[in-house]
Amino acid sequence: MAASLLAAGLAAYPVFTAGRLAPLLGLLAAAGLICALLGLLARGRFTGAALFTLALEYALAEATGRVPAGSVIGYAAGLIVVSELLLWSARLPRSASADRAVAGWHVLALAVLAVAAAVLAATVLAAAGLRLPGALEAALLGTAAAVTLLALPWLLLRRSIGLTTGTPATGDGDGDPPH
Secondary structure (H helix, E strand, O other), X not given: OHHHHHHHHHXXXXXXXXXXXXXXXXXXXXHHHHHXXXXXXXXXXXXXXXXXXXXXXXXHHHHOOOOOOOHHHHHHHHHHHHHHHHHHHHHOOOOOOOOHHHHHHHHHHHHHHHHHHHHHHXXXXXXXXXXXXXXXXHHHHHXXXXXXXXXXXXXXXXXXXXXHHOOOOOOOOOOOOOO
């Protein structure tokens, strides 16, 4: 339920700020929302399509210059939360309710992840306005950004493997505990 409501909000925001592009963004919003709902029904299989479509919709609205630059912080956090909710719903058993303690930890992890996404988006915005004095500083900043962006999916995948298998995410990557 929360994933579909948040996805609807993310889909609607760019449409209301789009001006002449509203019909095109409305189609992308509908497609993104349909993919999010299918992701709930198909146990997470359409999560990537939902995120791609919603992100494309926001990027097109942002390219028109009609959305404030700071809105990317909330939108990025919202996309991360929708992604996690869709993937979390795929792991929930259909017949039984989730244990309250497990659900509490997932909600806490989701809140921390949303804050981290907002901080990362704010950092990118701050870095975009940064005027570096030389090529060396720019190269170092670009390298640090590339390493961070490449490390995030790997870290999230390790965390996901540990959550789905119930084993610590410290092993050889196959989900089995260390030998």
